Amino acid sequence: MIRIRVLDGQNVIGGNKILVEGEEGCILLDFGINFASWGNYFEKFISPRTGLIVKDLLKLNLLPEIDMYRSDFTGSLDLPKLSKEIIFAFLSHAHNDHMGLVGLLREDIPILSTTETLALTVALSEINSEENSRLIVDRRTPGTYPVREDVLIKPNQKSNKNPIKRRLIYSGDNGVSSLPLSKDLIENYFEEVDIENSFQAGSVDAEVLPVYHSVIGSASLYFTLSGIRILYTGDLRDSPLPEEERLLQEIGENRLKLANSTREMIDATKGKVDVLIVEGTRTKESHSKITEAILYSNVYEEVKKHRDKLIIADFPFRHLERFHTFLKVAEETDRQFVVLPKDYIILNTLAKINSDWDFRRYLGHIRVYHQGKGSWKGWENRLLQGEIFNDPPIEDILIKPSEIEKSPGSYILNIGYYELPNLLDFSYETLRGAIYIHSNSEAYTEDQNIDFLRLLRWLRYFNIEPKGVREKDGSLEFDRIYHASGHISPEGLEALIEEIDPRIIVPVHTESPGWFYERWGKKVRLNSDIILY
Secondary structure, eight states: OOEEEEEEESSSSSSSEEEOSSOOOEEEOOOOOOOOHHHTTTTBBOOOOGOOOOHHHHHHTOOOOSSOOOOOHHHHHHHOOOOOEEEEOOOSSOOOHHHHHHBBOOSOOOEEEEHHHHHHHHHHHHOOOTTTTTTSOOOEEEETTTOOSSEEOOOOOOGGGBOOOOOOOSSSSSOGSSSOOOHHHHHHHHEEEEESSEEEEETTTEEEEOOOOTTTTOOEEEEEETTEEEEEEOOOOOOHHHHHHHHHHHHHHHHHHHHHHHHHHHHHHOOOOOOEEEEEEEEEEEEOOOOHHHHHHHHHHHHHHHHSSEEEEOOOTHHHHHHHHHHHHHHTTTTEEOOOHHHHHHHHHHHOOGGOOOGGGGGEEEEEEEOOOOOOOOOHHHTTTTTTSOOOOHHHHHHHHHHHHOOOGGHHHHHHGGGGGGGGGGGGGHTTTTTEEEEEEOOOSSHHHHHHHHHHHHHHHOOEESSSSSTTTTTEEEOSOOOOSSSOHHHHHHHHHHOOOOOOEEESSSTTHHHHHHHHGGGOOOOOOEEEE
């Protein structure tokens, strides 16, 4: 017998937290932030109190009431205990709606992921420093007056550090040791366990299967618990069509290898799955046929039309495949691609983890923007001081706005909404007629609509021409020609489920679970607590 508890991520997109309980123990599938629920209470300037974060989130029903959180945060809290231990927590990929709360999990719970997801999780937590997603943390202690005794504070002296050591299980080459961390830091905070894709944890057979998604390192998990074979897809997108394969091969062999990973996962599991826990993000959609290959062609044609103009590219940088799309366009149009220091850190981190994504063959087309910040901290400071990722030397590729101003048509500048103040470094003449390419998702919430309208005001002020998004009569319109969804199409999802042919289907990460029931009827389980024999 197994019990599947969808703790979060049902009837909503994101926030996946799924607990599968069997005779051997429990498997936790992702531990992300449910941004829909989170946004009911928090926004940029209203956030959980760090020293009380677990208690705060439990009170707001933003965390499951289960005894699985760091002991320093829970203290005297009396939370319901599981009948069996959690064998491991699987992180399918490094998006916050899947891993954004992993830093709160109890330290004795091993964390399983691909090496790329592991590296991104560590790198992003060091750059963003949010306790709920950090893997490098110290045990907190009760405050002393004037701090309230129920508020937990972290050590403020190096000599008082009390590391929380996490056990990391990863599939692939290299791990935390490839990151810009000292040997002492690695030894104090991590215990690494390198595995092949297939492995055994206790008496549980499991296999990490890479899939195609909008962040490198995404994977599904195929495992057997209490004799029942389970496949958790995580997030994934369609495999390429034959005509796309040809273009992807031209862009780079690694692109085709990545794009075919969903197909390989299906081939490895079809006819061998009892329970399919599957995403359904796009089941409401029917309009978008844009793929990464088509996107590359669209971006290339747009950039080629504006030879003398600065190009501003807006896309999420952890989407490394999209970065390589713009980098390839920069090479083909004889431009240099300019990234921010924090993004250069991510780029180097993933290149060291997986040689498929080594950017050094494009070094003549990459520069790092020297931002107008008054102070630099953490990894960014170490980068600019030449202490990490200094091959090539940072001074050789660091670029100031004055250099870009000399020849704007020679550059593609990667900045997004939160980096818009960097535009103030440039003259009106440089920005007049520049092209902004929106290669990101569209607005889905009222707050996002407000952000986009603000972004467009910036562009109008400097006479920058937007591509991919516009304002019309106070409303936003998105062209969808420079952005490809990271999620599988309805047609692709239906074909995937038919081919895998599971006995039971559990939809998650979807706002339309009825779409599944219409097609597979009683095979589909829509309740959040499922018991199977």
